[in-house]
Amino acid sequence: MTKYEPEMQKSAFPKLTEPNGLDTGPIPIEPYISPEWFEKEREQIFGRAWLCMGRIEQLPEPDTYIVKEIEVRGVIALITRDKADKVRAFHNVCSHRANMIVQDSAGKGSRFVCKYHNWAYRNDGDCIGVPDRANFFNLDIKKCGLTPIVCDVWEGWIFINLQKVPEVSLKEFLGPFGEAFTNAPAPSAEHAFNVNVSTMKANWKTTIDAFCESYHVPVLHPDTVGATFANDSNPYSRPLSGHARGAHRTMTTFGNPDYVPPEHALVERLAYSNLDLGNTLGANDAKEIQALLDHPAINPRRVPNWATEIAWIFPNFLIFYSPGGFFTLEFWPLSVNSTRWVARMHIPKAKDVRQRFQQEHHNCRMAEIFLEDVGNLERQQRAMESGAKTEIVLQDGEFMLRHSIETIRKWVAAKTVREALA
């Protein structure tokens, strides 16, 4: 942290854009609406960056697997944990006539059988069964294994890289972000569920941008979460800190310490009637939560009224650390103006009915907020595509968006990944 402290973070709401080495000019709209630009991103970013697939807890024991579709590259990744506990990734494609092998999104099993002609594979990738093998022509079963995808795990986060031989290691890709967030705990990671998987008619950057600035929160979410992210001392929900960290970035959002549910919000009042259970997710006593709060990169200025540490792992993965746990958002481009969005909660198992009620209320609230965002983003995308504007302007609290688009432009232009990371 010493790298960033103390000058730039001294005031209550420190400046973020210039101290992080960013320009202050307008940003071209083209990357948000241009099919040609999207093709460049497809190759230069999603074809070269390490892509976060989720948590190791999604593979809770040996012989479990998940399947992740990466439409922007036309890839269906089968990620396995084999008997030796090694996490591996493969293309989910049969070596016989290239059918898709695994058809569910997660499960348990040490072998996979293609449902077309029953070719079988072990979860370390080897082909272990070819029915009526004698009727093939010089078939070498050793060469019939699953096609591997490069895969690595950092701090329990699973990443893949779709280059045959990645130009940089995961460690180098994560760079200063990886250094700062080493040992950041992932409390209740084993108790996770998707609260949203949906397709939005908006560019992936339009979409992810909306979750990386709190400037809009009091305006767009007045009846849901607006009052928890702003108060008289911070009416525009300015961030409490923010750091560019290599290709990645993090930001601390403000939480209103005086927030109480309004009179008319009877369900919310009931849900939070026993606030000694802790923050919104009701994680009161987990040691892991304390370890999360103690981590130097989370709420790095140690301000009392923080709400969330947003970690944006380039290009498309967000981790929201909060006093109650963490959730993740993934934004997978489908086309220049459509995006698959996955929101996944990680919260403690409820100890009693009241805590469960509180958690359910929280999850419903999240769904409400997300709906408010979705409608807004689809309108924004249509308006951007109208051609009325060629640029957008960003304020200081939107520094993450600026750092993102600058990083994207760098990656699109760079001949090598190392050049993009420089």
Ligand code: FES
């Ligand atoms: S395509 Fe998989 S067994 Fe034939």
Ligand SMILES: [Fe+2]
């Ligand atoms: Fe929002």
